[in-house]
Amino acid sequence: MQSIWCVVPAAGKGTRVGGPLPKQYLPIAGRSLLQLTLERLATHPAIAGLVVTLAAGDPHWPGLTEVAGKPVRTADGGLERYDSVLAGLDGLPPEVAATDFVLVHDAARPCVRHVDISRLIEQASRFEGGLLGAPLRDTLKRADDQSHSLETEPRDGRWRAFTPQMFRRQALIQALRQARADGVVVSDEAMAMERAGVRPLLVEGAEDNLKVTTQADFALAEFILSRAVQ
Ligand SMILES: Nc1ccn([C@@H]2O[C@H](COP(=O)(O)OP(=O)(O)OP(=O)(O)O)[C@@H](O)[C@H]2O)c(=O)n1
Numbered sequence: 061m062q063s064i065w066c067v068v069p070a071a072g073k074g075t076r077v078g079g080p081l082p083k084q085y086l087p088i089a090g091r092s093l094l095q096l097t098l099e100r101l102a103t104h105p106a107i108a109g110l111v112v113t114l115a116a117g118d119p120h121w122p123g124l125t126e127v128a129g130k131p132v133r134t135a136d137g138g139l140e141r142y143d144s145v146l147a148g149l150d151g152l153p154p155e156v157a158a159t160d161f162v163l164v165h166d167a168a169r170p171c172v173r174h175v176d177i178s179r180l181i182e183q184a185s186r187f188e189g190g191l192l193g194a195p196l197r198d199t200l201k202r203a204d205d206q207s208h209s210l211e212t213e214p215r216d217g218r219w220r221a222f223t224p225q226m227f228r229r230q231a232l233i234q235a236l237r238q239a240r241a242d243g244v245v246v247s248d249e250a251m252a253m254e255r256a257g258v259r260p261l262l263v264e265g266a267e268d269n270l271k272v273t274t275q276a277d278f279a280l281a282e283f284i285l286s287r288a289v290q
Pocket residue numbers: 068069070071072073074075076077083084113137138139140141142144145166167168169271272273
């Protein structure tokens with residue numbers, strides 16, 4: 061299996077959780093959300109190293125330089141998630157070539173399964189990249205601003221996008237820079253690549269690849285992690 065670096069955007073404020081600490085530093089079973097995600101990534105055999113993007117001057121970062129024997133580099137994140145991803149891509153070591161694939165994985169997703177990361181790398185590397193996701197299995201409603209359902213959206217062909225997402229380093233940098241130049245705030249890497257004409261491969265992954273977003277997600281993440289499925 062190829063060896064691949066992973067950018068970990070961890071510069072968010074966690075406003076949907078609230079509280080004095082950014083959510084990536086809140087505990088799950090005694091360890092921070094960020095530490096859990098870094099360990100989950102660093103213990104995957106194909107991952108060569110991590111670039112963690114942090115809020116400028118982040119006082120909570122413990123100054124890690126390696127996790128599970130894998131090197132850890134840092135970069136200053138930005139206002140939007142995609143700014144932080146760009147900073148992370150720029151912070152990759154020089155041995156990562158422009159055409160090398162890189163992964164991008166949210167610090168807020170500690171439950172990602174190694175088998176899904178392996179399948180993403182193996183399958184999406186046959187194309188110009190891809191992402192983990194899952195087909196939508198619930199009926200999708202479009203609501204008005206009073207939370208009344210206006211209509212039911214078509215479900216066919218709709219997927220939920222997860223991370224990691226995997227693209228070639230320079231192609232992703234160019235696509236993200238183009239989105240920024242166009243004033244488009246892309247919500248994931250695949251959106252930037254789609255705008256560049258790429259059709260990222262969707263690789264179905266476990267739906268327990270939870271993005272910890274609200275306070276309630278911490279208990280669910282702790283339960284998922286307690287099952288020792290890595
Ligand atoms: N400017 C930003 C915004 C988000 N992120 C990271 O992107 C991931 C997914 O973002 P999200 O879950 O939205 O985290 P926050 O932006 O912190 O949450 P909120 O929107 O509730 O403030 C997180 O690991 C977050 O730290 C980042 O690196 N830089």
